[in-house]
Each structure stands twice: as C-alpha cells, then as structure tokens.
Amino acid sequence: MKGEAGDRLTSVGQIQYGDLLIGLGTPYTYKRLTGWGDLPALDSGTVPRAGSHGAYPGQLLAQSRTIGLDGLMVRAPRAHIGAVVEELETATVPVDVELPLAVWTDERGPRLVWARCLRRMLPVDVGYRVGTLLGGAVEWEATDPRRYGLLERTATASLPTPEPGLDWQTDPGPERADWPLDFGAVGSAGGMSATNTGNASTHPLVEFRGPVLRPSLTNLRTGDVLEYDLPLAAGDVLTVDTRAGTVTLNGTASRLYTATSRSVPEETFALAPGTTDLTFRAAPDSDPAGTVLVRYRPAYW
DSSP, X not given: OOOOTTTTXXXXXXXXXXXXXXXXXXXXXXXXXXXXXXXXXXXXXXXXXXXXXXXXXXXXXXXXXXXXXXXXXXXXXXXXXXXXXXXXXXXXXXXXXXXXXXXXXXXXXXXXXXXXXXXXXXOOOGGGGGTEEEEEEEEEXXXXXXXXXXXXXXXXXXXXXXXXOOOTTTSOOTTTSOSSOOOOSOOBOSEEEEEEOSSBOBOOEEEEESSEESOEEEXXXXXXXXXXXXXXXXXXXXXXXXXXXXXXXTTTEEOGGGBOTTOOOGGGOOBOSEEEEEEEEOOTTOOTTOEEEEXXXXXXX
16 A cells, blocks of 8 residues: 655655655665755746846746666665565656655755656676675656655635624623623634745645635735635535646546636645735635635745
8 A cells, every 4th residue: 555755764864756765774775866955957037138238037937856866776685686676676667647756865854756767777797696786876857846845734714704792682781791701702714824834935735615605715925816616515625736727626527617817827826935824715605614725835946
C-alpha cells in the first residue's frame, strides 16, 4: 500500500521517491545531490526600452527543476544484489504521473517536490560480482519547481452568522437579570487565515462543501475572488485546484464553466508568503451549514 509523501524519512541525508528510500540505513547511498538548492531557470518577460537605456522589467516565470543524484552506490550481499538493484530499477521506471520526491538535507526538515525519473545510470563492473555497484546516477524532473513543506496545512470557515443576542420580548430585563448578561453563542464572520511560512507563493486546493448557493472565496490581500454560480446540495463537494486550473464536482464532473464574471482565472489565485486573510461568502438565501476548506503547503524556491 502506498504511504504518505516522505513517510519513510528518519534522518538528515535521506531521500524518498515514491516508496523508495535512499541514504543512511539503506543499500543505496550517494555522494552529491544537484539541482535541489539551485534557483530554477527563469523565463523573463523583460523587454528593451525603445528610446532610452535599459529595459522594462517583465514577469519572471520559473522553468522545471532538474534534480540529480550523482555517485550512487548500491551495496548488498552478493546473493541478493540483483534483487536490491531491481528494487531501484522498478522505482525509477518512466511514468506518466509525477511521484512525490522528498529530500531531507538539514535541520529545516524534509521538503517535497513532485517529479518523474528521466534518466538512470547503473554501471556494472567487476565489483558487481561481490555485491557492489559504484558510479550510478539518477535524474528527476519536477514540472513545478517549487519545494514544499512535507505537512499539508488546512484552514476552514463557515458562512457568516449573526450573534443571537438577547431576546427582549422574553428577557426579564436588566433589573431582574443575572449579570453578566448572556448574549448567546458568538457568531461567525465567514473568515479565516492561511499562513505560508515559505518564500514562494503557493497554490491552494479549495473545497466548497454544500449545502450552499453560488459559493465564493476572496483573498483580502489581493482582492482576487473565486466564485461559482451553481447550487451545492448537502454532501456535494466542489473542488478548485488552483495549480491545475480545474474545478470538479464530487471529484469527476468539470464545473469550470460555472465561474462568474467576478472570478479570476484559477491559476492566478495563490497565497503569497506570510499570512493571508480569506472570506467565504455565498448567495443571500444559502443554507448556513455550507463550509469551505482550504488545503495548502508552504512553498520555497
């Protein structure tokens, strides 16, 4: 059974790709990790000034991150070297879907990308006969170059509800009431905060949960809004993946076309480093039982 991303990591220097663990305490060790701490290549929208020195600064967009493992060594008892190498080969076959690649380099703890293996080199020489393979290499490509915190964070909110207050029709009045007066449960403002402790913007996964009509989520830091003109029944979940730019109802049916004119393109809705305040709203006649859940990870360059 597949585990969680990085769930096998136990010490600094270890790497986990899918379920394969590399590093201290395993048959697989390495000398150098490349591309992990590097700034990925950037596409620049900067253009030269037509009538003066210099240029107009444009948007910088990062390309894919290439991560390399050099000086890979495999050691096992001579009678089992083939099985150990085959485990490595099976874990690094070309696949269509990116797998979690978690790396623990120092006291900051593990960080994570999603990547595919593009190259693998496992040279066989005389040492292989006694259970040793030297000079191997593995290369991965992460199409999202940002590195993420291992633990996913969540923030949730319900629709705004007022405080019930005192019922002056039945309350005996302050001269006969017990102090302090009970104004009832605190109402909900429909707000929440999400804190991205990284140094790069992160794209959240937003889940609107019914019953609710025309749900919306507003980023108060930027003014960006996600809003969808459809009713959600009790048990319905509208999932907005802002990284992939998709909107699905109950995990299958696309509802991207329900975005209102107020709604920004999903890929532009991101949480900048620091704390972002968010508000959850819906059509005036919505059931107050509706909620929103925001899932995100801190992101790092």
